[in-house]
Amino acid sequence: MDELRRGPWWLPRLSLVAVSATGAVIGHVLATRASLEPSGTAVLGLAPLGIDPAHQGRGVGTALMHAILAAAEACDEPLVALLGAPAYYRRFGFSAAAGHGIAAPDPTWAAAFQARVLSGTVVPGRFRYAPPFDRLT
Template structure:
């Protein structure tokens, strides 16, 4: 498996992957809108040995308490159904977190399954004084610090870009 930055040739395969990995086309439409509006910070793909796109992870900017401090939102993360359970999502997250930290992005938030994301080092955002703009179970909204001493500096509501309103 190879993990690399998404290239223009990957747009359609990623779109097909998103449509196969989720019950609706909402995530595929979200990624397309984020790309079109310039709200893509990082997009990585996982490819099989044959070059097929089998996993994808996408990051876009979020604000905390109305301020842009370089924080990122992970959404979505997808793995082709026939390749799930093989560690591809965890590998994508590890590579992405390393890349984002190298680029100077201080923290990542995610809304998802706590059991899954805790394995990747995410912790409850509420424990750090952070809330999600939507009403969600407290344990489903998580954060991970990428640069030291980031989480002690900010508290408040985390807001995603306007493209998420369509979900």
Template sequence: MSQTWTTRAETGADIPAVRRIHLAAFDTPLEADLVDALRTDPAWLDGLSVVAADPAGRAVGHALLTRCHVDEVPALCLAPVAVLPAYQRTGAGTAAVRAVLDAARARGEHCVVVLGDPAYYPRFGFGRARAHGIRITLDVPDEALMVLALDGSRSLPRGTVRYAAPFGI
């Protein structure tokens, strides 16, 4: 059931739908609560919270980039990403992720890290962060921490990822 999705930056009217998406996609409210907390944090960057909408305009998927740092170098963190269960594996999540990465590129951002499924994120160009000297303070499988350079003219920073306070990392 693949289709073409409309993507757009989240608006105030989308906030309840984004919360519903995360509550439906995950077993606990942690991701939904994280998005709500990030909206009030300095790490929030307008335009880098993107929804994928169905033909009726209803938000069914969401991808979020917020500010993080690799040591002292500004970077972005992709998390969370969610799709309503009925729309999973339809391309809605892919559309939201591609759109938010394109928005970051257009803003002149350089580096995105993600802690996630190593079978999913490489399709967007993410690769193992450790190969670039990037690590986190959590004990996670090496392949789960990935990085993407949005601008190939600069080298990726090296060091430890520092997430925004709402992540609790």
């Protein structure tokens, strides 16, 4: 995570937290710079949405998702992609990335790799997360 924060992929305006009335962090969502290859088109990769189990089912995740998508759209980002449960993310406008001409970084992810177009026309290609993710094991 430190390498990610030090690089150009880190977008502080797209790292959002939810806090309780007592000031405790109860949720987090993050989008980092990614690209579509071979064009090099800059897009976003959404990290897993994390909500404290004691606060799940109360709308915290929904609020964070709406907030990060609105922020990304306000920043004129063209597309957000993620790996996650289609039944959950569908309500936020995500659909199979392949339907947008976007290939998953790993072909075995196809069913769960999703994208949402935010603006403009997206150039098809293979999705590539920020380079620090390539070094995860």
